[in-house]
Amino acid sequence: MRVTGSVGPLGIATSVLWLSVIVLLPLAALTYHSFGNGWSGFWDAVSAPGALDALKVTVFVSVIVAVVNVVMGTLIAWVLVRDDFPGKGIVNALIDLPFALPTIVASIVLLALYGPDSPVGVHLYATQPALVVALAFVTLPFVVRSVQPVLIEVDRDVEQAAASLGADNWTIFRRIILPTLAPSIISGGGLAFARAIGEYGSVVLIGGGIPKRTQMASQYIQQQIEVDRPVNAAAVSVALLVISFAVLLVLRLFADRTARKEQESR
Structure with a gap:
């Protein structure tokens, strides 16, 4: 070859x-x-009640976080690209802060802000909304940074032509802008989901780690290591790996299909 x-x-x-x-x-x-205990040992570890509960909580919360990021991340990207306001450069720089900040710091801050002694009167400690807030923080940049460059390249002349023909703002967004942004929105949302699946630091304090309620799979893995069950921890880790890989593979195939369609349309 x-x-x-x-x-x-x-x-x-x-x-x-x-x-x-x-x-x-x-x-x-x-x-x-x-697979240190064979296939049956692997299956027993993954299908154990505690493991299943942690995986269910993890997937459920990660899906909610991905949806929230799709909506809010697209809105933030729109504001950063289409609007001008004082401090825009600072806001734009802050978007990448979750990439640089240790996630355990985010958990400490969220615990101080929304914990039992919340100074703002919002008590989220050991609840699933607390997990959503924590994961939304660490995954925010994915959708914003995916949508931003595409939105910058959108042809504004087409929007103006549609407006001159009587289309309102919602119609222009739905029929012209959204189809262009859809691949980047889906890609950013998928990356946010895959990132949330394996997150540990940002949820370890504010989430509480209560089984069946707020224990994420990463916390369950840590628990298995602490009780000297490394094979069980590895099995659940592989389950998370399979879920994340499947999401990333679907995103890759979707991106390739979109690229081929664009080439065919030229």
Whole structure:
């Protein structure tokens, strides 16, 4: 098979080696360890009542967070692109703060703000809304940064033409802008979901970790490690890995399909 491109075989080999060391080997080791008690042991660990409860809470809350991010992230991206206001540059910089801030710090701040001694009178400690708030914070940038560049490139002349023909703002957004933004919105929402699935730091304090109510899968994994059940912890970790990989694979296939349609339409 002929290798083409600007980096050549050496560059490709280096990339594959680095990817293997950083990603593939650790994931392979995790998967191997999760089957330490055989397939039946793996299934028992994943299907245990505590594990199922944690996975249900995790998926449910992550779906809500993804939906919230789709709506609010698109709105924020719209404001940053289409509106001018004092402090816009600061707001734009703050969007990336969750990427730089240790997530445990977010949990401490949220606990101080919405915990039992809330200074604003909002008590969310050990509730699922607390998980939603915490995860919405750490996943906010995904939709905003996915939608922003696409929104910048939207042809404003088409919008003006539609307005001149009598279309109202909602019709213009629904018929012209939204179809263009849809791939980036879906991609950002999917990334937010995949990120929320495995989050630990931001929910560890404010969530409370109550089984069947607010215990996320990551907290359940930590609990299994503490009681010296590393195989069970690895099995649930693999379950999270499969869910996240499936979401990312669907997003990749969707992006490729969208790209092909765009090329065919040109």
